Each structure stands twice: as structure tokens, then as C-alpha cells.
């Protein structure tokens with residue numbers, strides 16, 4: 001692995017006080033640990049036909065989609081008081097391809113738990129996933145809110161103040177495409193093009209749509225991944241219960257998500273739950289920044305019809 005990493009282009013993020021180095025591999029950037037996990041997955045992972053991939057660029061709503069999908073697929077096993085989402089961080093409940101490959105292999109062997117999450121770009125998914133008919137759910141979000149969310153997440157994970165980590169520099173790097181799993185536009189485009197080729201295979205969800213209308217989007221999600229809600233379930237309030245359990249208000253106020261950490265030295269759970277507000281970018285962007293990123297994204301995504 002070291003041999004592979006040694007020859008890759010590298011970038012050290014000066015706005016993070018040089019504490020983060022990114023490597024460019026197969027046209028995307030990643031931190032060492034996740035890249036190593038991604039390469040290992042490419043080399044060894046064998047998809048099961050029943051796998052359901054939850055794919056996302058960081059900070060676009062991964063935690064939310066994972067919670068909803070977990071609650072949907074386990075709803076016969078747990079009720080609202082016994083669901084593991086109430087006592088564990090969702091990233092512990094749904095394995096992450098770049099980090100939890102052994103857990104996923106165990107799930108393949110010992111259970112029929114189908115969910116796997118990843119930040120890998122479409123073209124870099126393991127060959128066995130690309131060749132399979134596994135369902136893929138892709139969530140995306142307003143670019144400016146992603147930039148702000150990513151900025152605070154990384155800054156806080158490294159315990160840097162806003163003075164120490166200038167937002168303008170984080171913004172500039174993002175616009176150059178340099179951030180983990182970036183460039184953002186390429187990440188979206190990869191999944192988007194694949195969804196045009198095989199629309200039955202990839203569901204696109206938008207964070208803002210999920211916020212505006214959680215019920216119909218949760219139903220779309222359940223239907224798509226093969227766990228549709230019955231009319232009786234709808235009447236009994238199962239959809240609403242799942243939405244409420246997975247809401248930002250509920251999850252962010254759970255003790256495990258307020259004070260927990262997965263393991264010593266790991267990122268604090270609370271950092272996955274910041275504000276969950278649409279348009280928080282307005283508190284950080286100058287007019288010039290807004291113009292620059294809007295123009296860039298319009299150019300990059302032109303012809304897709306996607307509005308970010």
C-alpha cells in the first residue's frame with residue numbers, strides 16, 4: 001500500500017494547519033486512511049446481490065440517509081424503543097466500505113443485513129459492485145451548504161478555531177476540487193451518468209427535498225431498496241415514527257450523539273450533528289464567493305438538470 005501512496009500526487013491542507021494530507025488516486029482526493037480502505041475494498045470486496053449501497057460525498061446527508069435506511073430495513077426487528085440508533089452512532093450501525101470491510105464480509109456470511117455506505121466515487125467502486133445489480137442510493141446537497149458543513153466538521157475535528165482555519169482558504173481549495181472525495185462535481189456527475197444508463201439501479205435523493213417532504217422521500221427510499229411500506233403500516237404511523245426517530249432534533253439530542261465517541265481518539269459523535277439548516281452558507285459567503293461557486297457548479301453540471 002505504501003508503494004502505491006508514495007507515487008500519488010499529494011496536497012497538504014494549509015488552512016488546516018498542515019494537519020491533513022490528501023492523496024489523488026483515480027481522479028479523486030482522499031485522506032490516507034480512507035484511501036487505503038478504498039483500495040483494499042477495490043482489491044478484495046465481493047458484492048452480494050442483496051447489498052444496498054448508500055453513496056454520498058461527505059456532508060451531503062450521509063448520516064440522515066443511513067439512519068432512515070437502517071430504520072426502514074430493521075423495522076420488523078426493532079420498535080421505536082429498542083432501535084440501536086437510539087444508543088449507537090448510526091455510523092456504527094451501517095458499515096462503511098472504506099473502514100469496515102470485515103464487518104461487511106461477516107454480514108454477508110452471517111446475516112442478511114444489506115446496507116453498505118461509501119464515499120467512493122462511482123468509477124472507483126469495487127469492480128464487483130459495478131458489475132452487480134445492487135441498488136445504489138445517492139444523496140446530494142446544495143454545494144454552498146456542503147462547503148460550510150465540511151469546513152466546520154474538519155475544523156472542529158482538528159480542534160481549530162475559526163481564526164486558525166480561514167474559511168476563505170477552505171473555500172478556495174474546494175473550488176479547486178481539493179477535498180476528501182472531491183471534486184464534488186465529479187462525484188455527483190459519476191453517479192448521475194450511471195443513473196442515466198441504469199435508472200432502475202440508482203436513486204438520487206436531494207437533502208433539501210428530504211427536508212421539505214420527508215414522508216414521500218422516505219417512502220420512495222423504502223420502495224426503491226425493496227422494503228416498501230404497506231398501507232397498514234402507513235395507517236399505523238410507521239413512516240412517521242421512522243421519520244421522527246431519524247430526525248435531526250431526535251438524533252442530535254440523544255446522549256450517545258451528544259457526548260459519545262466511537263473509540264478513544266476518534267471524531268466525537270456530536271460533530272456529525274451540527275445545525276442541519278438549509279442556507280447556513282449565507283452566514284459565511286461573500287457575494288463574490290457565491291458568484292464563483294454558482295458559476296463553477298453551473299458549468300460543471302450543465303445539461304444534467306441538477307440544481308444545487
Ligand code: A3P
Nearest residue numbers: 059060061062063064149247248273274275276
Ligand atoms: P450541517 O453541518 O449543515 O449542520 P453527513 O452526514 O454527510 O456527514 O452530513 C452532515 C450534515 O448533515 C450536517 O449538516 C448535519 O448537521 C446534518 N445532519 C445530520 N443528521 C441529520 C438528520 N438526521 N437530519 C438532517 N440533517 C442531518
